[in-house]
Amino acid sequence: MIRHIVFFSAPPGGDVVAIRDGLMALAEIPFSTHFEVALNRKVDPLCDQIDVVVYAEFPDEAALAAYKAHPTYDATTRAVRPLRELRFSADFPAQP
Template identity: 65%
Template structure:
């Protein structure tokens, strides 16, 4: 299983909800075994770049992840969210269990 985690921050705080809604478009893509979008609770006490929204998804394998990223809805999501975000950090890793 591949776990896919992406962190986003908004350029303008007023756009956080619009970013979250835009990222929810990705739930229409059928390749994920699990998919969710959440707004950061900001409960961590260690300071650093503030993340506003997180995408978490699980895929059977790298082929399913690649199919997800090649889907037209993925491109539409990028077009909607990219102009509003300041930061995007992504990580994909193989789960050990």
Template identity: 60%
Template sequence: MIRHIVFFTAKSPDNIDEICKGLELLGTIPHSTHFEVTRNSKLDQISNEVDVVVYGEFADAAALQAYKAHPTYAEATRRVRPLREIRLSADFEAKEKAGH
């Protein structure tokens, strides 16, 4: 399983709701096994710059690529890009815990 995590900062706090709304479109793409968009709770004592987090799980790299190639992905990008400052992304193979 591939875990896909993306962090966004908003150009303005006034943009956060619209960023979330645009990113929620991604949840309609059928290739993820789990998908969430949420505001950062900003509970960390050291760093709270991130405003919005996208978290998705994909069966494999091919499913993640299909997700990124979907037309809805391009539409969400078109809506969100003008509103966000920074976008940081990480993809990694999930490791199962022993006994699971």
């Protein structure tokens, strides 16, 4: 299983809810076994810069690649990019 985590921040005065709502379109892509988008609770005293988190699980690398190649992924990226400031992504295999 591959875990896919992406962190987003809004620029100062940006619309965090619009970023979250825009990213929800990714849930329509059928290749994940688990998918969620959430607002960060910002309770970590060392870092509160992350506003929105996307978390997904994929059965294998092929499913993750198909997700990223899906037209909805491209459309969502184009819609959200102007709304966000930072984007950090990590894909890693789950430990058994």
